[in-house]
Structure formats: structure tokens, C-alpha cells
Amino acid sequence: MSAPASARPAAPSYAAVLRVPHARRTFATALVGRLSYGIVPLSLLLATQRATGSYTASGAVLSLYGAAVVLLTPRRASLVDRHGARRALLPLGVAHGLLLGVLAALTWRPGTPVPLIGGAAVLAGACAPPLGPTMRAVWSELLADRDLLRRAYSLDGVAEELLFVSGPALVGVLVAWTVPAAGVLSGAVLMIAGTAAFVTSPAMTGPRPRTGDEGRLGGVRSLVAPVAVAAGAGLAVSGVELLVLAHVGEHSGDTDLVPWVLGALSVGSALGGLANGAIDWRGPAGPRLAGLAAALGLTIAAAGLAPGVLTLTAAMTCAGAFIAPALTTAYLLADESAPASDRTRAGAWVNMAVNAGSSAGGVSTGALVGHLPLPLCFALTGATALASAGVALASGRRREPAAV
Known part of the structure; x- marks a missing residue:
């Protein structure tokens, strides 16, 4: 598929994306x-x-x-x-x-x-x-x-x-x-x-030509960092949903507040995603991806120390601010690493990692709740995102990614 490429505007914005x-x-x-x-x-x-x-x-x-x-x-x-x-x-x-x-x-x-x-x-x-x-x-x-492109992915x-x-x-x-x-x-x-x-959009055309080594997604290593962070984020976020239920039940007993706390996580993610697209990042995306994953993990771990529902809601807003930026950067790295003929499949691996992590996170966290103190459960859940940050950094040392 091919379509006209945009010229770089003087001040890139979300409106500029939609004017293409x-x-x-x-x-x-x-x-x-x-x-x-x-x-x-x-x-x-x-x-x-x-x-x-x-x-x-x-x-x-x-x-x-x-x-x-x-x-x-x-x-x-x-x-x-x-x-x-x-x-x-x-x-x-x-x-x-x-x-x-x-x-x-x-x-x-x-x-x-x-x-x-x-x-x-x-x-x-x-x-x-x-x-x-x-x-x-x-x-x-x-x-x-x-x-x-970063703004488009954020949007x-x-x-x-x-x-x-x-x-x-x-x-x-x-x-x-x-x-x-x-x-x-x-x-x-x-x-x-x-x-x-x-x-039926004019942006759709036929298959891209495949030549040489294309079809191998640019090598397995190229997708290690985005897939690891996507899986870690999925695990952590789905685990947090169960932990929020347990935290609210323990501290207030009013589980009707749970949707509002989880809503704060979504609001934080939306705001973080928009901010990520608006910032003019200049450094390489690999270290940024690892930093966002680490920040997500640390914020989730700290949320376990929240003394009440109000502070937990604030902590969820802060944690959410790193979710969309981390996933957006993961998709961008996958796109950058893959040959043109495999862009859809590269993004699909990241997508699969997010969803697989989300499916497993609730089960693994459910096995912890009730057997360990709640702050420790939050810390262990945050550790999955921290571990994915470590994998991303280790992968980046072997293969220097392009800035996106």
C-alpha cells in the first residue's frame, strides 16, 4: 500500500496528521x-x-x-x-x-x-x-x-x-x-x-514487493524490546485492575468506587499519550522505551503504599500517563525495525504481546492476592514492567535503534 507522503510542517500537530x-x-x-x-x-x-x-x-x-x-x-x-x-x-x-x-x-x-x-x-x-x-x-x-508519525501513533x-x-x-x-x-x-x-x-480508502493498495531478506522482520532481535515492553505493560496493567479492587475493598469497603479509580488510569493514559505525541523527542527511542516501562513499574509499585482511595486514584492517574507512551513507542520501534513488506506483522507481534500479557496478568495477580500483603502485590506487579525495561535496555546494547 502506498500513499502520498506529507511534507514536514513548520509546527507538527495532531491537526496536521488529520490534514494528510x-x-x-x-x-x-x-x-x-x-x-x-x-x-x-x-x-x-x-x-x-x-x-x-x-x-x-x-x-x-x-x-x-x-x-x-x-x-x-x-x-x-x-x-x-x-x-x-x-x-x-x-x-x-x-x-x-x-x-x-x-x-x-x-x-x-x-x-x-x-x-x-x-x-x-x-x-x-x-x-x-x-x-x-x-x-x-x-x-x-x-x-x-x-x-x-509519532503524533499519528499517539492519536x-x-x-x-x-x-x-x-x-x-x-x-x-x-x-x-x-x-x-x-x-x-x-x-x-x-x-x-x-x-x-x-x-475502500484510496490509501489502500496491493501487497508490497518482497526482496532479499524481507519477511524475517529485520531479525528477531529487532523486535525483542518492543515485544518485551508491550508484554510487561499488559501484565502490569491487567494485574493493577484486580489490585485496585482489593485495595478499595480493604481501605473503604465501597467497591462502587473501583470504576472511578480505574477510570483515572484510562484518563492518565489518554493524557500521557497526547503529551507524548506533542513532545519533540530528539534522543533514540530505545532508551526512551526502557525509561517509560521503568517509570510505569515504579509508579505501580508506589501505588501500593497509597493510604486511601483518593491517593490511589492520583497514583493510578500517574501510572496511566506512562501506558500509552510506552505502547506508542513500542509500535514505532517495531515499525522502524521491520522491512516495508512486514510492517503489519511487526505491529501485530507487539499487539499480540499486549493482549497476551493482559490475559495472563489477571490470573497471575489473582494467585498473589490474599496470600501476600497488598503493597507487596503491587510491587511484584510493577516489577513485571521493570523487568521488561531491563530486557529493552539489554536488547538496545546489542542493536542501536534509530530515533523515532
Whole structure:
């Protein structure tokens, strides 16, 4: 895929990103499809529980769906690199949407066997189109200026954060008026419509030519730092969600405050992402990535010492300020390291690391809560991000990354 590159403006800004030809249309349609990922998981969880009457079954179905989405992301992204977005994304988006429709039908009323729902969930997850990695690869093609590209990635990350916050809220509205399976069906419609509109953008063309050593992602080492930090951040953030619940319950007993505390984490991430894009970074991205991961880990560890809910909320805002910048920098490093023919797949590996870390973080942290003091649980959770910072630094000593 190729598109006109932007000239470097006198004062790069988020507005300058959206003024690039085809940027607004491409970005908006990608977000329509990506909203499905914010709606479907909770809808599927609620719909399966209603259809089976079992929390165990609903959790198992959601895990199967999530595993298929996450673990096969690089494989699906490689199809986009090899065959082009138009030829690869649309069949995936349509197949995914139709299978979500099947899931909605299976869970609309009680009585469907759990194995049937689980099988449909695996098939649906296996076809999920990599809209996020593809959009980031498109940004890289649209914007030759690395400062503008960083702003585009920051804007993309903040928008994605808002989608995953607003998605469950939309599910809550739907559930108040109809059955949870309607949320799964809504996700299907959003996915098919968004993907179809996305691939018709003029920014989309055919596959990139592959020559020489391309297809090897620039070597395994080139992705060690971004993948490690993405996984560490995913582990830490998902663990924090459970720790916040335990902390609020221990210090106030009012768990209704938990969404507000976690909301502060999201607000901090959005503000940090916007600030990261606005800052004119001049140093290499590798040390910056390690520094952001270390700051995230230290802030989470310190949050365990919060004496009350108010101070915990402030600590979560501070911790959130490092999440989006760390992930944005990880995606930028992956893009910089990969050959043009593998940009989508490189970003997909980072995306997979975030989601895999998020899936594992809640489980590992849950094993600690109740067995260790809460401040120590916070410290150990923060240590995962600190460890990823160490991996990033060690990787950077072996291979000096470009500044982005």
C-alpha cells in the first residue's frame, strides 16, 4: 500500500496528521471496525452466561475467543502484508462478522450446548481482522515525517483506549433495553461495515514487493524490546485492575468506587499519550522505551503504599500517563525495525504481546492476592514492567535503534 507522503510542517500537530490526504477517512473507518473489539468481549460474556446459566462456561467461551484472536494475530497480519489489505482484510472481516452473527443467534435464547458456542467462538476469533496493526502500517505509509508519525501513533493509541472504555458502556446501554446477544450482533455489523469502508480508502493498495531478506522482520532481535515492553505493560496493567479492587475493598469497603479509580488510569493514559505525541523527542527511542516501562513499574509499585482511595486514584492517574507512551513507542520501534513488506506483522507481534500479557496478568495477580500483603502485590506487579525495561535496555546494547 502506498500513499502520498506529507511534507514536514513548520509546527507538527495532531491537526496536521488529520490534514494528510485520506487520513481522516481511513482512520475513521478503521475506528468503526475496531469499536467491535470494545463491544464484543463483554457482550459475549453476558450472552453466554444468559444462554447457559453458567459463569464457568461463559468464562471458558470468552477465553477461547480471546485466545484465538490474540494468538493468531501475527498470522492474519502476514496475510495483509503478503496479499494486500483489500484482498486480505475484507474476507477476514466478513467471515468474522458472520461468525459473530452465528454466536449472537446461538446465545439469543437459553438452551444452546456450551461446546457449540465454544466452537463458534474459536472460529470467530480465528478470523478477526488485524485492523489496528493495519492502520498503523497505513500511518507509516502516509507519513514520511517521523515526528508526524509519532503524533499519528499517539492519536491512534488514545483513540483505541477510548474505544475500549466506551465499548463496555455501550454494552450497558444495550443490555438495559434488550438481550446481551444484541451486543454481539452489533459488533458483527460494526466489523463488516467498518472493514468494508476501510479497505475502500484510496490509501489502500496491493501487497508490497518482497526482496532479499524481507519477511524475517529485520531479525528477531529487532523486535525483542518492543515485544518485551508491550508484554510487561499488559501484565502490569491487567494485574493493577484486580489490585485496585482489593485495595478499595480493604481501605473503604465501597467497591462502587473501583470504576472511578480505574477510570483515572484510562484518563492518565489518554493524557500521557497526547503529551507524548506533542513532545519533540530528539534522543533514540530505545532508551526512551526502557525509561517509560521503568517509570510505569515504579509508579505501580508506589501505588501500593497509597493510604486511601483518593491517593490511589492520583497514583493510578500517574501510572496511566506512562501506558500509552510506552505502547506508542513500542509500535514505532517495531515499525522502524521491520522491512516495508512486514510492517503489519511487526505491529501485530507487539499487539499480540499486549493482549497476551493482559490475559495472563489477571490470573497471575489473582494467585498473589490474599496470600501476600497488598503493597507487596503491587510491587511484584510493577516489577513485571521493570523487568521488561531491563530486557529493552539489554536488547538496545546489542542493536542501536534509530530515533523515532
